[in-house]
Amino acid sequence: MGAIGNILFSGVGGQGILLASEITAYALLSAGYDAKKSEVHGMAQRGGSVTAQLRYGDKVYSPLIEPGKADILISFEMMEAARYLPYLHKESKVIVNTQQIKPPSVAMGQVAYPENVLDAITSLGIQVVTVDAFDIARDAGEVKAANVVMVGAMSNFLPMAVDVYENIINTRVPERFREVNLKAFSAGRQISS
Amino acid sequence: MSGNEAIALAAYEAGVKVASGYPGTPSTEIMENLSRYEGVYTEWAPNEKVGLEVAIGASFAGVRALATMKHVGVNVAADPLFTASYTGCRGGLVVITADDPEMHSSQNEQDNRNYAYAAKLPMLEPSDPSEAKTLLKEAFELSESLDTPVLFRITTRVAHVKGVVNKGEMKTSAATCGIEKMPAKFVMLPGNARNRRKVVEERMGELRKIAETDAYNRVEAGDTKRGFITGGVSYLYVKEAFPEAAVLKLGMSWPLPEEKIKAFAATVDELFVVEELDPFLEHHIKSMGVTCRGKDCIPNQGELNTAIVRNSIDADSVPELFAAPDLPMRPPNMCAGCPHRGVFFNLSKMKDVFVSGDIGCYTLGFLPPLSAMDSCVCMGASVTIAHGMAKALGDEGKGKLVSVIGDSTFIHTGINGLINSVYNNSASVLIILDNRITAMTGQQNNPASGCNIKGEPANSINLEELCRAVGVKHVEEVNPHDISACRTALKTALERDEMSVVISRAPCVLIPEMKKAQHIPYLTTTEKCSGCKACVQLGCPAISWTPLTPEEAEALGYKKKQKGFAVITEVQCNGCGQCAALCKFEAINRKGE
Ligand SMILES: Cc1ncc(C[n+]2csc(CCOP(=O)(O)OP(=O)(O)O)c2C)c(N)n1
Ligand code: SF4
Ligand code: SF4
Numbered sequence: 001m002g003a004i005g006n007i008l009f010s011g012v013g014g015q016g017i018l019l020a021s022e023i024t025a026y027a028l029l030s031a032g033y034d035a036k037k038s039e040v041h042g043m044a045q046r047g048g049s050v051t052a053q054l055r056y057g058d059k060v061y062s063p064l065i066e067p068g069k070a071d072i073l074i075s076f077e078m079m080e081a082a083r084y085l086p087y088l089h090k091e092s093k094v095i096v097n098t099q100q101i102k103p104p105s106v107a108m109g110q111v112a113y114p115e116n117v118l119d120a121i122t123s124l125g126i127q128v129v130t131v132d133a134f135d136i137a138r139d140a141g142e143v144k145a146a147n148v149v150m151v152g153a154m155s156n157f158l159p160m161a162v163d164v165y166e167n168i169i170n171t172r173v174p175e176r177f178r179e180v181n182l183k184a185f186s187a188g189r190q191i192s193s
Numbered sequence: 194m195s196g197n198e199a200i201a202l203a204a205y206e207a208g209v210k211v212a213s214g215y216p217g218t219p220s221t222e223i224m225e226n227l228s229r230y231e232g233v234y235t236e237w238a239p240n241e242k243v244g245l246e247v248a249i250g251a252s253f254a255g256v257r258a259l260a261t262m263k264h265v266g267v268n269v270a271a272d273p274l275f276t277a278s279y280t281g282c283r284g285g286l287v288v289i290t291a292d293d294p295e296m297h298s299s300q301n302e303q304d305n306r307n308y309a310y311a312a313k314l315p316m317l318e319p320s321d322p323s324e325a326k327t328l329l330k331e332a333f334e335l336s337e338s339l340d341t342p343v344l345f346r347i348t349t350r351v352a353h354v355k356g357v358v359n360k361g362e363m364k365t366s367a368a369t370c371g372i373e374k375m376p377a378k379f380v381m382l383p384g385n386a387r388n389r390r391k392v393v394e395e396r397m398g399e400l401r402k403i404a405e406t407d408a409y410n411r412v413e414a415g416d417t418k419r420g421f422i423t424g425g426v427s428y429l430y431v432k433e434a435f436p437e438a439a440v441l442k443l444g445m446s447w448p449l450p451e452e453k454i455k456a457f458a459a460t461v462d463e464l465f466v467v468e469e470l471d472p473f474l475e476h477h478i479k480s481m482g483v484t485c486r487g488k489d490c491i492p493n494q495g496e497l498n499t500a501i502v503r504n505s506i507d508a509d510s511v512p513e514l515f516a517a518p519d520l521p522m523r524p525p526n527m528c529a530g531c532p533h534r535g536v537f538f539n540l541s542k543m544k545d546v547f548v549s550g551d552i553g554c555y556t557l558g559f560l561p562p563l564s565a566m567d568s569c570v571c572m573g574a575s576v577t578i579a580h581g582m583a584k585a586l587g588d589e590g591k592g593k594l595v596s597v598i599g600d601s602t603f604i605h606t607g608i609n610g611l612i613n614s615v616y617n618n619s620a621s622v623l624i625i626l627d628n629r630i631t632a633m634t635g636q637q638n639n640p641a642s643g644c645n646i647k648g649e650p651a652n653s654i655n656l657e658e659l660c661r662a663v664g665v666k667h668v669e670e671v672n673p674h675d676i677s678a679c680r681t682a683l684k685t686a687l688e689r690d691e692m693s694v695v696i697s698r699a700p701c702v703l704i705p706e707m708k709k710a711q712h713i714p715y716l717t718t719t720e721k722c723s724g725c726k727a728c729v730q731l732g733c734p735a736i737s738w739t740p741l742t743p744e745e746a747e748a749l750g751y752k753k754k755q756k757g758f759a760v761i762t763e764v765q766c767n768g769c770g771q772c773a774a775l776c777k778f779e780a781i782n783r784k785g786e
Contacts, residue, residue: 013525025355036321037355040297041218041635046557047734048525061429063321063354066500068514079520086514102737103523108562108729109738109757111521120518143764 004057005033006065007154010084011076012101013047016147020074021052023151024158026168028056031160038063049080074154076133076147077101079113082120092126093157097133097150129153129191136187142177145184152188162189196351199322199358200289201226203329207285208365209233209259211251213244215605216634217263218298219352220291224261225637228646237637237646240572240605241266245273245288252286252342253379255368257333264292264305265571269606271308274342276381278312279389281340281396283375284368285333289345291352294469295496300552300571302494304470309344309447313393315400316344316447317409318425322356328444330364331408337367339396339403346446348469350426350496401448409445412457419506420461422454422474422485427467427497434503449477458483465490465506469497527557529735530712530767532699533626534558535673536597538731538771539680540565546593546687547582551575551607553599554633554701555626562732566597573598573606579621580614592687594621600656601631601639608659614692615664622686623694626673627656628701636703660694667693674699676774702767712768714784715761720750721780722758728772728781735765736772 009021021037028035035056053065067086074095075081081096088094096118106113122128131153133146140149148169155165169181194202200223204212212235214224228235238244241262251258262270267290274288290308293299309316317332319325325347332343377385404410416437423431424443431440441457443449458464458478466475466487475487490505491497504511527534537558540548550556550566551574559566568578575596583590598607603625611623631637638644643653660668667689671682679697686693700707729738740757747753761772761781773781 012523029357034357038350039353039355040349041221041353046525046528046554047523049523060356061432062499063350063356063426063429064498066498068512080523082518083520086517088515103521104526104561104732104734105521107734107737108732109726109740112740114518114520117518117520124515 004055004060006070007054007072007074008065008070008084008087009052009054009074010080011050012080013050015076016144017050017052017076020147020151021054023148023165023168023172024154025054026172027160027164030164030168034058034060036060036063049083051084072154072157074150076150079117082117085120088121088126090125094121094126094128095150095154096128096130097146098130099134131188131191133188137184140180140183140187142180145180148181148184149188152185153191155189194322194358195222195353195355196322196325196347197222198226199326200329201230202358202360203326204259205230205233206361206363207330207333208257208363210256211248212259212261213238213247214261215239215241215244215266216631216637217266217291218634219293219349220261220263220289221634221637223289224646235646237639239640241270242273245270248286249273249277252282252284254284255370255373256284257366258284258286259289261289262291263299264290264303265299265301267305267308274308275312277342278314279381279386279393280379282336282342283373284366285336286342287329287332287336287345288342289347292346292348294348297349302470304473305346306446306473307471313397314342314344315445316346317444318346318446319351319444320426320428321351322354323358324444325351326358326361330361339399341396346425348426397448401451404445404448404450405453410441410443410450410453413440413442415439417461419463419465420457421465421467422457422478423467424474425469427469430497430499430502431467433499443474449474451481454478455481455483458485467491467502524560525557526560526732526734527554528702529733529765530702530769532628532673532697532701534731534733535676535679535771536624536626536697537563537565538676539683540595546595549575549579549582549594549596551598551602553602555597555599562730572602573610576607576610576614576623580610580617580619583619583621591620595624596621597624597626600625600627600629600641604640604654611660611665612663619692620690621692622683625656625694625696627696627698630701630704632701632703636701656696665692665694667691668696670696670698672699673697674769674771676771714763714766714768715770715773715781716763716784717759717761718780718782719758721778723778724755724757726759727775727777728759731772731775733772735762737762
C-alpha cells in the first residue's frame with residue numbers, strides 16, 4: 001500500500017467547508033489519486049464544530065483519518081484549529097483562517113475566547129500559516145469566498161498545479177461566482193508561498 | 194460521489210419506478226437525489242410506515258420499489274416489514290436502513306442488522322459508495338429471484354463518504370406492471386400466513402446457499418496467523434490496520450455463509466470478528482461452534498476506525514498523541530432569527546412548567562441559555578408523554594404540562610397522540626411549531642409545506658382545521674417572533690381545563706424564499722446599552738457580549754459597574770426583532786429606524 005495523505009478540514013457549520021473540501025478532492029482525483037472524503041451532516045451543521053476528512057493515495061480504504069496522522073489541518077476558525085491538536089504530528093502543516101467565531105458560552109459572556117489559542121500548536125514546533133481569509137475574500141469581492149482563499153493557501157502544500165484547481169472551479173462553481181472564486185483562490189495561493 | 198448519491202444512481206439504473214421515504218440523517222440525500230432522475234416517481238411520506246407500505250404496494254403492482262429511512266425509522270415501519278417478509282414481492286423491493294453509530298444525529302445507535310434476523314430477511318451491507326452502487330443493483334435482482342424484500346444497511350460513514358463511483362448499465366424488472374390478484378400470497382390471514390411462513394423458511398434455505406457464493410461474501414487470501422471476518426465500513430478499517438491479513442469480507446450480513454465461515458476459520462490460527470455496535474456476527478459465528486474473538490477487545494459502542502481496530506487487537510501499538518487543549522465547547526445552535534427561539538424563550542421563563550419535547554431543530558431549545566426542554570424520547574412522544582404525566586399527576590399537573598412538536602413531527606406520529614389526548618380528556622397544552630418545513634434534516638417539504646419533494650405545488654394540510662377536526666376546541670395561532678403575544682397565548686392555553694393547541698407559525702430562515710428575501714437587520718446603539726443582558730438570554734448567534742473592566746466601562750462613558758455591552762453582528766442578523774422586543778432601553782432598533 002502506497003503512502004496516504006490526510007487532510008483534515010475544521011471550522012464552524014456554515015463556513016463553506018464542504019465546498020472547500022470538494023474542490024480539493026476533485027483536484028486530487030484529476031491529478032490521478034484515489035480519494036475518499038467523509039463529512040457529517042444533520043444536527044452538526046447548525047453552527048456547531050464541523051470537520052471534513054479527506055484522504056488520498058494510490059488506494060484509499062478508510063474514509064477516516066487516524067488521530068496523530070493528519071498531514072494538513074486546514075481550519076476556518078482559530079479555536080477550531082486547536083481543538084484538533086490530537087490529530088496532528090510534528091511534521092503536520094496547519095493553515096488557519098484568523099477569523100474568530102464566538103461559541104455560545106463566549107457570546108453570552110460566561111467565558112472568554114481563549115487568548116493566543118494557536119500557541120498550543122506552535123509551541124510544539126508545528127508549522128502554522130495564518131491567513132486573513134475574510135479580508136482577502138472581501139478584497140476579492142465576496143466575503144463568502146473565504147473558503148476558497150483557504151483552499152488557495154493550502155494548494156502550496158499539495159502536489160497539483162494551479163490550472164488543476166482553476167479547471168475544477170470553472171466546472172464546479174456556478175457561473176456567477178466563478179470570477180470571484182478564481183480571484184480568491186489565487187490571492188490565497190500567494191499568501192503562503 | 195457520496196454513498197447516498199451512489200445509491201440513488203443505482204436505484205435509477207436498477208429501474209426503480211416508485212420510491213417513498215421519510216427524511217432522517219444519514220438517509221435523506223438518497224431520496225433527494227433520486228427525485229432528480231427522470232422516470233422515477235419519488236415522494237416524501239409522512240412517516241416510515243407509510244413510506245414502506247407505499248413501496249410494498251408498488252411492488253405488488255409489479256414494479257421495482259424502494260423505501261428509505263434512518264435506523265429508528267425502521268422501528269416505525271417494523272409492522273409492515275415483518276409481514277412483507279411473508280408476502281414477498283412482485284417487483285423487486287428494497288428497504289434501506291441508514292444506521293448512525295456514534296449518534297452523530299440520532300437519539301440512539303440501534304444496530305439494525307438485528308431486524309434482518311428477526312424479520313427473516315436477507316440483508317446486504319456495502320463498505321463504501323462504489324460497493325453501495327453495485328450491491329444495491331444486486332439487491333433488486335435478489336429480491337425478484339427469491340421473492341423477498343431485501344434489507345440494505347448503510348451507516349453514516351458509507352452514506353456521507355464520497356468516493357469514486359462509475360456509471361453502469363440500465364436494468365429492468367423481470368415482473369410486469371399490472372394488477373394481478375394473488376390472494377394466497379398477498380392476503381395475510383392466518384390460513385394464508387401459515388403457508389407463507391413455510392415459504393419464508395424455504396427461502397432462508399435458498400438464501401443460505403446464495404450466501405456461500407463469492408458474489409456476496411469473498412475470502413481475500415493473506416497471512417493466516419490472524420484472520421478477520423468483517424463487513425460494512427469495518428472492513429475498510431481492517432484492511433488498513435492489518436493489510437497483510439486474510440479476510441472474509443461479508444457483503445451479505447444475513448443469512449451467514451456457514452460453510453464458508455467454518456472453512457475460513459479452519460485456515461487461520463486466530464480468528465477475529467470486527468464489527469461496529471452489537472456482536473451480531475460474533476454471536477452467530479460462535480453458535481456455529483466456531484471459536485473467535487470480537488467484543489472482548491473491540492468496543493460495542495460508537496463508531497470504529499482504523500486506530501481503534503489496530504489498538505484493540507495490538508494494545509502495544511497505541512501511539513502517543515498531543516493532548517487536546519481545554520477549549521469552550523461549540524454545540525450546534527438554532528439559527529439567528531429562528532422562529533422556535535421565541536417560543537422557547539417564553540417557556541424558559543415558566544420555571545414550574547414541564548416541557549415534554551420532541552425531535553427536530555427545536556430540540557436545541559434544550560441547550561443553554563434557554564434550557565427549556567425536560568424530555569425527548571422519539572418522534573411524536575411529546576404530546577403522549579405529557580398526557581401520561583397529566584393522568585399520573587392529576588390536579589398537581591394542572592397548568593404545568595406543555596408539549597412541543599414540529600410540523601413534520603406532528604404529522605409523522607404526533608397526530609395520533611393528540612387524538613388520544615382529546616379522546617381521553619387531557620388538560621395540557623400542545624405547541625405545534627409550524628415553520629413550514631422539515632428543517633433539521635435539511636429543509637424537506639412535508640404535507641404542510643404546500644410543495645412536494647420536487648418543489649412543485651402540492652395539497653397542503655391546514656393544521657388548525659385538523660386540530661379542530663379531532664376535537665380540540667381551543668386552537669390559537671401566534672407569531673413566535675412577537676414575544677409578548679406568544680406569552681399571552683401560552684398563559685391563556687395553560688389556564689384551560691382541556692386539551693388546547695397553540696400553533697406557532699413563522700417560516701424557517703433557511704427555506705429558499707426566506708434565504709432570498711431581504712432581511713433588514715437590527716443594530717445595537719452601544720451608548721444606550723445598559724448591560725442588562727436581556728437580549729443575550731435569547732442565545733441568538735448574532736448577538737454577542739463584550740465584557741468590560743470598570744476602567745474600560747468608564748472610558749466608554751458607562752457607569753463603572755457596567756460589566757459589558759451587547760453587539761449584534763449585522764451580517765448574521767436575520768431581522769426577526771425578538772431581541773428588540775426584550776430591550777427596555779431602546780438600544781436595539783431596526784437598521785435605518
Ligand atoms: C422515526 C424517525 N424518523 C426520522 C427521524 C429524523 N428526524 C428527526 S426530527 C425530524 C423532523 C423535524 O421536522 P419538524 O418536526 O418539522 O421540526 P424542525 O426541524 O422543522 O424544527 C426528522 C426527520 C427520527 N429522529 N426518527
Ligand atoms: S434551520 Fe430553520 S428551524 Fe432549524 S434552527 Fe435554523 S431557522 Fe430554526
Ligand atoms: S433581530 Fe435580534 S434575535 Fe433576531 S436575528 Fe437579529 S440579532 Fe438575532
